[in-house]
Amino acid sequence: MKRNTWQREAVRAALADNDGFVSAQALHASLREGGSSIGLATVYRALADLAEEGEADSLQQDGEALYRACTPGSHHHHLICRGCGLTVEIEADAVEQWARDVAAAHGFTRPEHVVDVFGLCAACAELQANPSPS
Secondary structure: OOOOOHHHHHHHHHHHOOOEOEEHHHHHHHHHHOOOOOOHHHHHHHHHHHHHOOOEEEEEEOOEEEEEEOOOOOOOEEEEEOOOOEEEEEOOHHHHHHHHHHHHHOOOOOOOOOOEEEEOOHHHHHHHHOOOOO
16 A cells, blocks of 8 residues: 555645546646646545555546545446536446356456446436527
8 A cells, every 4th residue: 555645635635526537637636726736647546546445436437537535445337427527436236247158158257347438418318309509
């Protein structure tokens, strides 16, 4: 485990303040707007460390790594809004069984997996269905 520094704590706190996944650049910008002197490379390192230690989830979207604070040690999956980034943690027992079955069918043991389901949240779906006049 890496030692805690003020920079790492600042990244952890900023990540916890976001409801959805966020890029390192967006997180860095919000920290700088809040008066922090933290560097972008430090934000990238801190996010990578938090993800490696299970304190943050990460995913790739449009070629960019995005991060979200999560509860360490809890296995979960996500529903992610493509419109606003709202993210909801979900438990999915059927996914667990499916992963074990597929792995076994191909001679694999101890399968690990990440399942993220993308769609539109109710608010974004409503906006898309009824766009406001310009």
